[in-house]
Amino acid sequence: MNEQNNTSLFPKGEKLPGEWFSGNAFLHPLLARDKNNDFALGSVTFEPGARTHWHIHPKGQILIITEGEGLYQEKGKPAQRIHRGDVINIPENVEHWHGATAHSKMIHIAVTNYQGDTNVTWLSPVTNEAFSEANK
Amino acid sequence: MNEQNNTSLFPKGEKLPGEWFSGNAFLHPLLARDKNNDFALGSVTFEPGARTHWHIHPKGQILIITEGEGLYQEKGKPAQRIHRGDVINIPENVEHWHGATAHSKMIHIAVTNYQGDTNVTWLSPVTNEAFSEANK
Numbered sequence: 001m002n003e004q005n006n007t008s009l010f011p012k013g014e015k016l017p018g019e020w021f022s023g024n025a026f027l028h029p030l031l032a033r034d035k036n037n038d039f040a041l042g043s044v045t046f047e048p049g050a051r052t053h054w055h056i057h058p059k060g061q062i063l064i065i066t067e068g069e070g071l072y073q074e075k076g077k078p079a080q081r082i083h084r085g086d087v088i089n090i091p092e093n094v095e096h097w098h099g100a101t102a103h104s105k106m107i108h109i110a111v112t113n114y115q116g117d118t119n120v121t122w123l124s125p126v127t128n129e130a131f132s133e134a135n136k
Numbered sequence: 137m138n139e140q141n142n143t144s145l146f147p148k149g150e151k152l153p154g155e156w157f158s159g160n161a162f163l164h165p166l167l168a169r170d171k172n173n174d175f176a177l178g179s180v181t182f183e184p185g186a187r188t189h190w191h192i193h194p195k196g197q198i199l200i201i202t203e204g205e206g207l208y209q210e211k212g213k214p215a216q217r218i219h220r221g222d223v224i225n226i227p228e229n230v231e232h233w234h235g236a237t238a239h240s241k242m243i244h245i246a247v248t249n250y251q252g253d254t255n256v257t258w259l260s261p262v263t264n265e266a267f268s269e270a271n272k
Contacts, residue, residue: 006142009202009221030223036196036249038174041223060172064245066145066202085145087166087177109200111247113172 008107009066010043020122022131023050025099030109039113046070046106051099051131054123059113061120063088063098070106071134072098079134082106097126102135144243145202146179156258158267159186161235166245175249182206182242187235187267190259195249197256199224199234206242207270208234215270218242233262238271 013028024047031041043066054075063072065086072088073079075095082088082098090096092115100106112119126134149164160183167177179202190211199208201222208224209215211231218224218234226232228251236242248255262270 030200031198031225034225036228037198037225037247041198041200041247062167062173062177064166064177089167089170089173092172109245111173111177 008045010107012045013043016044020053020055021050022053022125023047023100025050025052033114039111040119041109041111043107043109046098046100048100048103048105049131051126052097053125054095054097056093056095056121056123057090057112058092058115058118058121060092061090061113062111063090064109064111065106066109067105067107068100069104070098070100070108072096073134082108095123099126102131144181146243148181149179152180156189156191157186158189158261159183159235161186161188169250175247176255177245177247179243179245182234182236184236184239184241185267187262188233189261190231190233192229192231192257192259193226193248194228194251194254194257196228197226197249198247199226200245200247201242202245203241203243204236205240206234206236206244208232209270218244231259235262238267 010028012026016025026045028043065082070082071079072082146164148162152161152163162181164179201218206218207215208218
């Protein structure tokens, strides 16, 4: 067998915009919405310290963590550590963020459902203070 | 970082029934259909020689190959080799099968869309002759 599990499953892709992400986050798109699949599929890499802004998915999102350790936090709740092999089913209309920890990278597949033509609404950045608190 | 990419991403799960699979195939369910996600999500492990029977998905299926090398064949077409990092978007109502090769295991995540209450219709086994031909 030629398989090498000790490399990342997908290429890193293109850097995601600072408008919606803090730090070095990258997207490798896997599949666009089509007539059978009412979601977008992609692999997102967060270097240490990188995270999404706060945001909402109108029809939820599934994260499949494929590498590393990161953080997931819903507004008003403590941050959770998330690891390779975890599957997170993010509810609709819940304000949240996800990303790396301060010192470890995290890569996840995202399955992002559409409601009408929208699958995400972006909100404010996760401040350095809130990120530090989430890493405690 | 404690992460170990040299182990499988998910547990192997439970052996799948001989009624629908040939050889040693296993399912680790990841997520059932719910109000946001109109699909089932699971990780399927095929030991060398294992494969699905021929089957149809009424609203298609996505395979994300997470480990190893395997085979995917649509009826009337040559079999294709599929590898870790490949994403296969299987069309609706196309008779096909997937599995390991004769000598390598293959693991994939499956995203299986529903149409009504159905996401698969099982057909006849892939014969040893057809499997040998696909491995050539």
